Amino acid sequence: MIRIVIADDHGIVRQGLAGLLEGVDDLTVVGVAADGAEAVALARELRPDVCLLDVRMPGLDGIEATRRITAAAPETRVVMLTSFREDQRVLDALAAGAIGFMLKDSDGAELVRAIEAAARGDVPLDPRAARAIVQGSTRTEPRDEMTAREREVLELISHGLPNKVIALRLGISEATVKAHLTRIYRHLGVSDRTQAALWAREHPDTSRRDAS
Secondary structure: OEEEEEEOOOHHHHHHHHHHHHOOOOEEEEEEEOOHHHHHHHHHHHOOOEEEEEOOOOOOOHHHHHHHHHHHOOOOEEEEEEOOOOHHHHHHHHHHOOOEEEEOOOOHHHHHHHHHHHHHOOOOEOHHHHHHHHHHHOOOOHHHHOOHHHHHHHHHHHOOOOHHHHHHHHOOOHHHHHHHHHHHHHHHOOOOHHHHHHHHHHOOOHHHHHHO
16 A cells, blocks of 8 residues: 655645545555645655645645655655746755656546656656657756765666775765665666666766776
8 A cells, every 4th residue: 555645735636646646555644644744744754655746836846846755754755746847946846855746737547657666766758758858867966076086886786885895995884875876866866776786887977987
């Protein structure tokens, strides 16, 4: 059963989404929130599998709520939901830790598939929002935004090393390795170490090659 928290500042939208999702086998809505702060509190308390968050909410918006949810409950997958197609908002949401991004005019079946994909650790992204990712990928090299230590950790996970071995290699704690991994995932827009390792293998660090 996939446990879901919904956050939207419009009551009709919350009720509509809850009604839609409760009618689907293997999905259950465990909480609804009217703003970002309430969504963060529910995520901390309920530890849902998926949080479905509106980007634009009063007070604490969906992007900052995502940042706090992924820090407090890293096992929870956040899917952003919005009626706006803004390139920067897509990039900001993914940088904050969201695993996917769907538009509010998606049909019910698309939304259900997105939630199921997010729960599996896949990356549900509305094709109309994908343009922002393509454009954004040409703007910056993710490694340029990482610290030297984060780049070292990324290199080691690309070789399949577990956290304990990485910690011993770098002389740091396993908890510190996990913290580095969380930030690395955000830089790369991925959700787990397998995706990060694949990214590192597909994008070798040319600066190391040039320096050798």
